[in-house]
Amino acid sequence: MSDQQTIDTAQLGEKIVTVLKTIYDPEIPVDIYELGLIYDVFVNEDSEVKILMTLTTPNCPVAETLPVEVEEKVKTVDMVKDCVVEITFDPPWSQDLMSEEAKLELGLL
Template sequence: MSAEGVTLPTEEQVLEALKIVKDPEIPVNVVDLGLIYGVDIAEGGLIDITMTLTSVGCPVQDLIRADAEMAVGRLDGVSEVNVEFVWTPPWGPDKMTEDGKRQMRMFGFNV
């Protein structure tokens, strides 16, 4: 609970909200793809998300940012969402969850 008496979301709630965000080129959500590197929840409802993309030149970076901000911004207690893209460490299939790998195999990807 924050100082103002507003209950802040947990990291688990933020990650669950992010599961609706998908890379349009890959049919798996950003959490199971292993693109989320960090979630910071500050007093006042400020949520900072550190994430990466599958490639540095990803043409849908702005779309993914907007989708992530909208998904997390809907949670109770959130006042602002900032998404920062980082490129270190680089993303690789080893960062995917087991569920993400299973989903990729269902779509014919060899992971």
């Protein structure tokens, strides 16, 4: 039974990442996952999710709305019972956290 739960949390994690890739920073035409704003996604056996993320800057204009959007969209994923988003600035975001795809999209490669 525990093997099944492990598979479920891994599958759920993948579904959550898929949803995160639909959320965009309004100032940059790249999704927040590829931008490197998502530091970690935790899924427990009760299908409760905790997302550790950052913003491009502490004064980011979407500091109030982006975490709420992430929380609401993740809660729409089947099997997710709850979602909490925690914002951190440690380590601070930098362009080094962006995926190759994001850097290519923004002409940084």
